[in-house]
Amino acid sequence: MIKLYELAGKNNLIFSPYCWRVRLALLHKQVEFSGVDTAFTEIKDISNGEFKAVPVLHDGSFALNESFDIVEYLEEKYPLKPSLFNSNEGKALAKFIETWANTLHGDIAKMAIADIHDCLQEKDKDYFKTSREKFFGNKLELIQSENHETAKASLLSKLSILDTYLTKSEFISGSTPLYADFIVFGTLKWLIETSQAFQVSHFSEHVEKWYLKINQMYCGEK
Amino acid sequence: MIKLYELAGKNNLIFSPYCWRVRLALLHKQVEFSGVDTAFTEIKDISNGEFKAVPVLHDGSFALNESFDIVEYLEEKYPLKPSLFNSNEGKALAKFIETWANTLHGDIAKMAIADIHDCLQEKDKDYFKTSREKFFGNKLELIQSENHETAKASLLSKLSILDTYLTKSEFISGSTPLYADFIVFGTLKWLIETSQAFQVSHFSEHVEKWYLKINQMYCGEK
Structure with a gap:
């Protein structure tokens, strides 16, 4: 298997x-x-x-x-x-969405880096803390507390494109979810699963609805 | 006809x-x-x-x-x-790209609003000047001169997603251009045709190459 x-x-x-x-x-x-x-x-x-x-x-x-x-x-x-x-264009859509969604990752890292650390297995904590503090040049708690609000605003601003789009389409890929949807869902699931502060209800209306629908379809959550 | x-x-x-x-x-x-x-x-x-x-x-x-x-x-x-x-996903791609491309329009308007005015037919100039100065709350020349550099930086920053994407794909739609490509091309053609200062060579490498290819295929320009 x-x-x-x-x-x-x-x-x-x-x-x-x-x-x-x-x-x-x-x-x-x-x-x-x-x-x-x-x-x-x-x-x-x-x-x-x-x-x-x-x-x-x-x-x-x-x-x-x-x-x-x-x-x-x-x-x-x-x-x-x-x-x-579903088609060559569906793959092109997924590739464009992947490029776009990867620009959200920096915001999410800054919003939740200390919370992510708290979610780790004990054996990972030293490695994570050392490597991330070296990368960001600051303590995990300070990276998160000093950047959370601006990174959240930046994330929601970028997601406004998706919200506008989802006013006219049920899923990113059209009437059914495909890999383009899973890409963005995975990015946002990362935030939702780790952040202490950020919740699904902080998304704008159509992003929240879309997120909950995929969460229900694939993760069995209500 | x-x-x-x-x-x-x-x-x-x-x-x-x-x-x-x-x-x-x-x-x-x-x-x-x-x-x-x-x-x-x-x-x-x-x-x-x-x-x-x-x-x-x-x-x-x-x-x-x-x-x-x-x-x-x-x-x-x-x-x-x-x-x-080409497919339902091709239409979904075009709709997402349209939502994304429309976020470039504010930057372009600020970069070239006085130049656009200079391109107009005489009978349009009063209407354009009055309506746009009312909207932006400033003289056309000042809107452009005060905002050109920051709006240009904002535009090129947004286009960096497209540049990254085009490192792996010849066109936005895949191996041939479709309507998703025409949407972004139309947006950038507006800037290129009207701006005195901004030129095709100011685009990053892959955006420039993609733009010139479509310009040649559909507008017969070299």
């Missing part, structure tokens, strides 16, 4: 945006898989250290990472299962 | 982003049409004052405006001609 190595915090919390993208892609494609909870510091043990980041997908002896590469692999391997793109 | 009423400045300059979108859509669809140069102050004379803005498309006795509505009409009326969307 396919194995999906996913970043996991304490209490089996799945929170990586890229892992959520691939998890929803597998659920959408109705391909059986088992998730393998993986700490940051356990990534080096997958495939003898072949990968620096998760998600990693193992399909028998074949292994690969990078969310878009994994999803293209699934689409090619299971052409008769529900499609993730 | 189909008539397309387009906003025209002096020397028959076509410069409205929305008119460019529809013009390229008609060219792509290989539907014969004649463009009707229209001044701002002549829009009230089309169809006995039915429309407040161009483009307006006349097809026999049928008339409509709003660029996306026109394009959907063309797609439906000429299903055997080259498609503008």
Whole structure:
């Protein structure tokens, strides 16, 4: 069976945006898989250290990472299962959305970096704190407290494009969700699952409605 | 034959982003049409004052405006001609790109508002100057001179998403240009055709290459 190595915090919390993208892609494609909870510091043990980041997908002896590469692999391997793109333009839409959604990640990191730390397994905490404090040049608590409000405003401003779009379309991909939807959902799920302060109701109306619908369809949450 | 009423400045300059979108859509669809140069102050004379803005498309006795509505009409009326969307996801891509591209318009207006005024037919100048100075609360020359650099930086920052995307895809729509491409092209063509200061070479590498390719394919320019 396919194995999906996913970043996991304490209490089996799945929170990586890229892992959520691939998890929803597998659920959408109705391909059986088992998730393998993986700490940051356990990534080096997958495939003898072949990968620096998760998600990693193992399909028998074949292994690969990078969310878009994994999803293209699934689409090619299971052409008769529900499609993730439906068409060449659906893939183009997903690629544009991926480029756009990745611009939200910096805001989210600043909004919740200390909260993310609190969600981690004990064995990951030192690694995370050291690497992130070095990257941002500040203490985790200070990065979050000093930037939360401006980063939240920046995030919501960027999401206003999505809100406008969703006034006229039920999903990003049209009348049914496809991989373009899972990309943005994964990004926002990361924030919702980790942040102490930010809640689904802080999204604007149409983004909230869209988020809750996908959460219900794929994550079984109400 | 189909008539397309387009906003025209002096020397028959076509410069409205929305008119460019529809013009390229008609060219792509290989539907014969004649463009009707229209001044701002002549829009009230089309169809006995039915429309407040161009483009307006006349097809026999049928008339409509709003660029996306026109394009959907063309797609439906000429299903055997080259498609503008290719698929439902191609239409979703175009709608998302339209929402995104419309966020560029404020920057462009501020970058070139005085230059746009200089491009107008004499009979339009008073109307344009009065309405835009009222809207922005400042003289046209000052709006442009005080905002040009910051608006240019804002535009290029937003376009960085497109540049990143175009490192991996020849066109926005994939391997051939479709309506999603024409939307962004129309927006940028408006700036290029009117601004005295901004040139194609100011775009980042992949945006410039993409722009010049579409300009050559559809506008016959090198």
